[in-house]
Amino acid sequence: xxxxxxxxxILVIDDExxxxxLLKVALSAHGYVVLEAEAGQKGIDxxxxxHPDLIILxxxxxxxxxxxxxxxIREWSxxxxxxxxxxEREDDKVAALDAGxxxxxxxxxxxxxxxARIRAAFRALIPGENSPVLEVGDLWMDLSKRLTxxxxxxxxxxxxxxxxxxxxxxxxxxxxxxxxxxxRVWGVDFVPDIQxxxxxxxxxxxxxxxxPSRPIYILTExxxxxxxxxxxxx
Amino acid sequence: MTVEQRRRIIDYLVILALLxxxxxxxxxxxxxxxxxxxxxxxxLPIIYAGARTDIWSSVATAIxxxxxxxLFFVPPLYTITVSDAHYIVTFVIFLLVGITTSVISxxxxxxxxxxxxxxxxxxxxxxxxxxxxxVSSVRELSRIIVSGVADATGSDAALYxxxxxxxxxxxxxxxPEGRLATDRNEGGVAGWVFEYGQxxxxxxxxxxxxxxxYVPLKWEDEILGVLGIDVSEETNSDLARKKVLLLAFAGLAxxxxxxxxxxxxxxxxxxxxxxxxxxxALFDSMSHELRTPLASIIxxxxxxxxxxxxxxxxxxxxxxxxxxxxxxxxxRLVRNLxxxxxxxxxxxxxxxxxxxxxxxxxxxxxxFGEELExxxxxxxxxxxxxxxxxDFELIVQVLVNLVDxxxxxxxxxxxxxTTARHExxxxxxxxxxxxxxxxxxxxxxxxxxxxxIEIPGTAAGSGLGLSICKSIxxxxxxxxxxxxxxGGGNRFVFSLPVVERKPESETx
Numbered sequence: 001x002x003x004x005x006x007x008x009x010i011l012v013i014d015d016e017x018x019x020x021x022l023l024k025v026a027l028s029a030h031g032y033v034v035l036e037a038e039a040g041q042k043g044i045d046x047x048x049x050x051h052p053d054l055i056i057l058x059x060x061x062x063x064x065x066x067x068x069x070x071x072x073i074r075e076w077s078x079x080x081x082x083x084x085x086x087x088e089r090e091d092d093k094v095a096a097l098d099a100g101x102x103x104x105x106x107x108x109x110x111x112x113x114x115x116a117r118i119r120a121a122f123r124a125l126i127p128g129e130n131s132p133v134l135e136v137g138d139l140w141m142d143l144s145k146r147l148t149x150x151x152x153x154x155x156x157x158x159x160x161x162x163x164x165x166x167x168x169x170x171x172x173x174x175x176x177x178x179x180x181x182x183x184r185v186w187g188v189d190f191v192p193d194i195q196x197x198x199x200x201x202x203x204x205x206x207x208x209x210x211x212p213s214r215p216i217y218i219l220t221e222x223x224x225x226x227x228x229x230x231x232x233x234x
Numbered sequence: 235m236t237v238e239q240r241r242r243i244i245d246y247l248v249i250l251a252l253l254x255x256x257x258x259x260x261x262x263x264x265x266x267x268x269x270x271x272x273x274x275x276x277x278l279p280i281i282y283a284g285a286r287t288d289i290w291s292s293v294a295t296a297i298x299x300x301x302x303x304x305l306f307f308v309p310p311l312y313t314i315t316v317s318d319a320h321y322i323v324t325f326v327i328f329l330l331v332g333i334t335t336s337v338i339s340x341x342x343x344x345x346x347x348x349x350x351x352x353x354x355x356x357x358x359x360x361x362x363x364x365x366x367x368x369v370s371s372v373r374e375l376s377r378i379i380v381s382g383v384a385d386a387t388g389s390d391a392a393l394y395x396x397x398x399x400x401x402x403x404x405x406x407x408x409x410p411e412g413r414l415a416t417d418r419n420e421g422g423v424a425g426w427v428f429e430y431g432q433x434x435x436x437x438x439x440x441x442x443x444x445x446x447x448y449v450p451l452k453w454e455d456e457i458l459g460v461l462g463i464d465v466s467e468e469t470n471s472d473l474a475r476k477k478v479l480l481l482a483f484a485g486l487a488x489x490x491x492x493x494x495x496x497x498x499x500x501x502x503x504x505x506x507x508x509x510x511x512x513x514x515a516l517f518d519s520m521s522h523e524l525r526t527p528l529a530s531i532i533x534x535x536x537x538x539x540x541x542x543x544x545x546x547x548x549x550x551x552x553x554x555x556x557x558x559x560x561x562x563x564x565x566r567l568v569r570n571l572x573x574x575x576x577x578x579x580x581x582x583x584x585x586x587x588x589x590x591x592x593x594x595x596x597x598x599x600x601x602f603g604e605e606l607e608x609x610x611x612x613x614x615x616x617x618x619x620x621x622x623x624x625d626f627e628l629i630v631q632v633l634v635n636l637v638d639x640x641x642x643x644x645x646x647x648x649x650x651x652t653t654a655r656h657e658x659x660x661x662x663x664x665x666x667x668x669x670x671x672x673x674x675x676x677x678x679x680x681x682x683x684x685x686x687i688e689i690p691g692t693a694a695g696s697g698l699g700l701s702i703c704k705s706i707x708x709x710x711x712x713x714x715x716x717x718x719x720x721g722g723g724n725r726f727v728f729s730l731p732v733v734e735r736k737p738e739s740e741t742x
Contacts, residue, residue, distance in 0.1 A: 090585075090627070108565055195588040198621055202590045213592050213599075213613035213652075220597050222627050223585070 008122065011035040011052035013043030013069065014084065015062050023056065026111050032118075040064030044072045052079060054121060056114075057101070059085040059092050067096050074100040080121035084109070090223030097177050097224070104175060104224070120173030120230065134169045136230050139208060139217055141169055148208070155207045160185060164200055165208070165228075168218065172230030175221050201226060245286045249295055252279035257302050272307050273324050276300075277331055284335025292332035300325040355479060358386040359486060366490035375494055376406035379461070379487045384408035386483065387463050387476050390415070392446065393487070394424040395459035402428055405459070414446050414464040424448050424460045431457045436465050437473050447473070449480055451488040458491050523567050523698075527560035534560075559605070566638060570698050573631055577705045584709055588621045589629070591654050591661055591730075597626075598633035599652070605641065609650055616655040623733045628706045632714075635699035636665040636726045644669030644723065659729040660712065668723040677716045703728070 010032045012023050017038070024034045035050055037043035040061040047055060055073065059066030070081055083096050083104040093104050102124070103117045132144035138151040146162060148155050157165065163185045168176060176184075178194055186196065201220075205212040219227045256279065260272045267275070276299040283295035304314050308321055362382035369375045376393045383391035390412040395405040402425055407415035414420055423441050427434050427448040434440040435447035448462035461484045465473055534553040538545070545553070576582055592615045599606065599613070633652070640650045648668035655662055672680065681704040707714040707728045714728040 108561070193588075195621055198588050198590045198593070202592060205592075211613070213595050213615050214611075215596050219600070220593050222597055222630060 007031065007033060008053040009033045009035060009050070010118070011037060011043065011046055011050065011055045013037045013040065013046075013055065013061070014058035015039060015060075016058070019058070019084075023114075027115075027118075030115055040066070040069045043069055047073050047077065047079065054118060055079055055081045056118075057081055057083055059083055059089060059096065067092060067099060070096050070099045070101050080125065082114075082117050082121060093224055094177055094179075097175065098179060102174065116173060124171070124174065134166075134172070136169060136172055136217065136228060139169070141166065150208050157204070157207065160200055161204050161207070165204055165218075168226060168228035172228045175225055175227045177225040179225075181225060242287070245283075246291070249279050249283050249287075249291070252282060253295070253298055253302060257306055261306055269307055273303060276303050276328065280328055280332045281335050284332050285339045287336075289333060289336040289340070292336040293329065296328040296332035299328050355386055355482075358382065359482060362483070363486055363490070366486070367493075369490070370494060370497065372491070372494055372498070373405065375490055379483070379490070380406045380408045383461065383463060383480065383483045387479050389468075389476065390464040392420070392424070392462050393459060394421070394428065394462070395491075396428075412464065413466075414462065417445060420444065420446050420462070424462055427460045427462075428457055435462065436468070437470075437477060447477060447480060449484045451484055451491060453488050453492045458488060458495065461487055520567075520571075524564065527563040527567075530560040531557050531564075562603075562605070566634065567698075569631065570635065570702050573628065573702050573706070574698065577702070577709070582709075584625045584628070586623045586625050589624050589626050591615070591619055591622055591629075591663065594624075594626060594629050595633060595652055595654065595663070598630045598637060601630070601634050602637065602641075606637075606650075608647060609641070610648075612649060612651040614651070614653045614655075619654060619656055619661055620732045622661055622730050624710055624730060625706075629710070629730070632703045632706050632728065633663070633665070635703050639699060639726065640665055640667035640669070640724075643667065648723075656732075657729070660731040662727060662729045664725050664727040666719060666723060666725045671718045671722065672716060672724050674718070677718070680716055681714065700726075 010027055012020050012027075012034055014020050014023075015038050020036050020038070024036065027034050035046060035052055037046045040063045043055070043057065043061075044064075046052070057066055057069055061069070064072075066083065066085070070083075073079065073081065080103075081096075081101045083093060083101050084107055085093050085096075085104055086107050097104065102121050105114050105117055132142060134141040134143065140149045140152075141147070143166060148157055148162065148165065164181065167181065167184050178197055181197060182193070201218060202212070205215055205218055208217055209215045217229055219229050221227055253276075256272075256275045260267050260275060280292065280295050280299055284292040301314060303324065304321065305312060359382075362378065365378050365382070366375060369378060372395065376395065380391040380393050390407070390409045392407040392414050393405050394402060397403045397405070404415060404421060404424075409415060423434050423444045423446065426441070427450050431450045431452060432438075432440065433447070433449045435444040436442050437447060445464055445466040446462040447465045448460050450460055451458040461480065463476060463480055465476060468476060534556045537543075537553055538550065595613060595615065599611065637650060637652070644650070644667035651666040653664050653666070681700050703726075704714050707730070710730055712728055712730040714726070717725050717727065719725050
């Protein structure tokens, strides 16, 4: 049971009865109340009528495209949306994330992975938590002093590296798309070019990861973006 | 004023000048020419008119000649009264000479024109036949045929062929918006020609009211298609001429089409045979590869749900772990199958982006989760490797397959080493294991589809993973090979080309 979300209501929009059943059993066991919808339009209706605290949305629905569901819900609600999608459809995922979905999990997924995403989404909702200190595993950042350290040892970062890491760390456990990172760190006018991102992420890893070839902090989400693994401290 | 008009006016002036000269010269020289000579001299402008102009100008010149001759030389002078019936003969001869010359020269002119036209058509057909031999697709061939026919005949042309699903369709038209191509009735006429193997349209016994003239493309007893041209505006003589041309082009089109269709048919049979063999191997491999994890999953689940035995927590965890591993194995297999289907589909496109190979290795190793935990896994990535323009997911899949292979075919607990470095061939990545050496003669064949080596004591693979690795590396323009390690074990190596990229701006 997660204390901060006990009893939260989660709407599952998926046309597969087996997936809905699995999620109902597993999420109920985690203390969530599960609502169900088996099609896109019905999901949009339930979202507006029942006001769930979080939505788990399958991208491959029979009636409406998952992306359309995200857009429809985002017209009037900022409820966290986590997308379920198969590996082969990265572009759909990115489009949904850029349209306002909060995160995604690739099918087939581990339940611990999904619950970690749910917790991260709820954490992001808690207001007033403007602590200047971020702590993820052995990684520690003091935003007021622009200090970063790993296992108690200070690391020196270039301004760009610092901004990158800060953005990822303030969104720990949440996927950040390439586009989001590029516009956030380099600015909106910057022509988004993934090469810059690859180079800086590589440099960052060299400075903070124990083994840059097997990263434990900055995880790559193929075709989508990066995620700072916050669950290390969970 | 056109060249033709200018030429004509000069001809008229010459005729007038000749008439004037003959009249003046004969008149002023008095008795030097007798009257018969004068009559002969008046033939000059008439012959000139016959040779250079049309028949009506020749007749007019003949009449003018007779009038002048009568007026100035035949007594009584300066009247057109003819006292002697003798001069009627002169008049008739003048006319006959004018008309005959004109007709003969007309015929000559027409002959020349025809010869020139025939020469042009022969050249057009020669050009077309050269162009056709270089083409291997039916669609391209059809396009060339109709444009060739349209150029040579000056009419809209259309070619009908049965398509891939054997439906008779308009394959190409020189003017797709023209009536010949858009009128449905025309398609019906072409269909009739295709069915009965006989020509139809204007000038034939069948459907002479049609817009187009259609001829079948016949090879031995088979009708390959139908070629037609729009003859709705033609006169009868043009129709006959164009029909001859159409038939000639139809012969040429038949030959070219037959050649292309034959080679396509041979290729199709070859593909069918190969895909049959592959399908068989795929079923063999899949039934084994899918059943093994399924057996362990179903076995473990039924153990847990059965009520006969009470398992200890430790045993339960073990059974659940079996399910987890079996499912992960099936997931990898399904990924490989999907990748194979994607790579072999016609619409396959690489999704390349700039990638850090270290990132690719990290994602591939992370995919194994706990499976690599009891294996010493060493990763050596050279400093400052260039970024690669590759399909991230596919290269991850290559590494996953190579590591999976190493896991399967090397003893439990033995080391697996992944290395990436920059060489002249590009970025070279290798995965080394300590498994039993692959025999030298087998090293090249391990990348063949569904090829498996029987090594006692090791798990059997699908024979799919390595062949997918090869396909993926091939589409990236790299190369992949296997070698044995001097110290024992095998090494799978692939290289990826390095592409120039823009330099980055911020200094470190």
